[in-house]
Amino acid sequence: MKKSFLTLATVAVAGLALSACAPTEDAAPEAPETLVVGLVPSQDVDQLVLDGEELAGLLEAQLDMPVDVIVTDSYNALVVAMQAGQAHVGMFGPIALVQAVDQAGAEAVLQSVRFGSSTYVTQWFTNDTDRFCTTDIVTDEDGYTFCNGTDTAESGPVGQDALANITEDEIIAFVDEGSASGYYYPATQLQEVGLDPFNLSGAFFAGGHPNAVSAVARGEATVGTSYNDARSSVVEEIPTVGSDVTVFAWSTNIPNDGIAVGGDLPEDLKTSITDAFLAIADTEDGIAILNAIYNIDGLVPADLDALDAARQVEANFGE
Numbered sequence: 001m002k003k004s005f006l007t008l009a010t011v012a013v014a015g016l017a018l019s020a021c022a023p024t025e026d027a028a029p030e031a032p033e034t035l036v037v038g039l040v041p042s043q044d045v046d047q048l049v050l051d052g053e054e055l056a057g058l059l060e061a062q063l064d065m066p067v068d069v070i071v072t073d074s075y076n077a078l079v080v081a082m083q084a085g086q087a088h089v090g091m092f093g094p095i096a097l098v099q100a101v102d103q104a105g106a107e108a109v110l111q112s113v114r115f116g117s118s119t120y121v122t123q124w125f126t127n128d129t130d131r132f133c134t135t136d137i138v139t140d141e142d143g144y145t146f147c148n149g150t151d152t153a154e155s156g157p158v159g160q161d162a163l164a165n166i167t168e169d170e171i172i173a174f175v176d177e178g179s180a181s182g183y184y185y186p187a188t189q190l191q192e193v194g195l196d197p198f199n200l201s202g203a204f205f206a207g208g209h210p211n212a213v214s215a216v217a218r219g220e221a222t223v224g225t226s227y228n229d230a231r232s233s234v235v236e237e238i239p240t241v242g243s244d245v246t247v248f249a250w251s252t253n254i255p256n257d258g259i260a261v262g263g264d265l266p267e268d269l270k271t272s273i274t275d276a277f278l279a280i281a282d283t284e285d286g287i288a289i290l291n292a293i294y295n296i297d298g299l300v301p302a303d304l305d306a307l308d309a310a311r312q313v314e315a316n317f318g319e
Helices: 045-063 077-082 094-104 160-165 178-192 209-215 268-279 283-293 306-317
Strands: 034-041 067-071 089-092 106-115 122-126 173-174 223-227 245-252 256-259 296-300
Touching: 034 045, 034 077, 034 122, 045 094, 045 245, 045 283, 045 306, 077 089, 077 268, 089 094, 089 122, 094 256, 094 306, 106 283, 106 306, 122 173, 122 178, 160 178, 173 178, 173 209, 178 209, 178 223, 178 268, 178 306, 209 223, 268 283, 268 296
Parallel strands: 034 067, 034 089, 173 223
Antiparallel strands: 089 256, 106 256, 106 296, 122 223, 122 245
């Protein structure tokens, strides 16, 4: 399994007039006629398009300018879209947020808050508890199962010794090659226990956090990774997922996903975009849309130190 990077942003919304705003060498940056916001699917694409249109309407009201939303097929494609001036704002996972800053000259301005925190972890889960649980299995009040201390932990890493039981031919359901919790951080953990993440014959990308959970619940993989706790996203489809899939390890803490603005936008527009998102997150209708798009409970200024830690994970994994 090798990383690959898309070179074109495939958009699910056709017919958009994308306005690049790269300044000439001597001219001051100019605002685009239409602001383009890029999203990456974490749910059904058609529903994301509809939710994105509602977000665009809220942003238009705040900014008093036209706003369009595009949906790219991966974080990597959205980074490329921002680099090419085809998107002026992007909502990224933490690794992709770092890549947007470093590769596309974007500026990280905001980070998501969930459950009162701006950080989260990778959760490792399995359907083979005999191999990966070194403690008794604990079932919480909602029927979700845990072992190795992951039921009471407040931060990671937890249960990392159990990762040494993973073999090179283990069937592992990773999420996406651009996902921090679904690939970068767990792949780094595998390096730490002596496995080469590029030489795992049974590993595959499930294409989403719920998909990775479902693959383990259905026996298509023995081990999977996701954000915590992605099992709740498939409980309607698989009511027994809480007992079918047991969490046995966590990664170190990961900065939450965030929002980046194009580095070549006028400074006053960057500030206005940042303020607009914060204003939207401060309203009932606005937070409902942000929650529908990416389960966002709130927004805070980007923690650049935490993102630098994510940058180090990316650099180490890239080697």
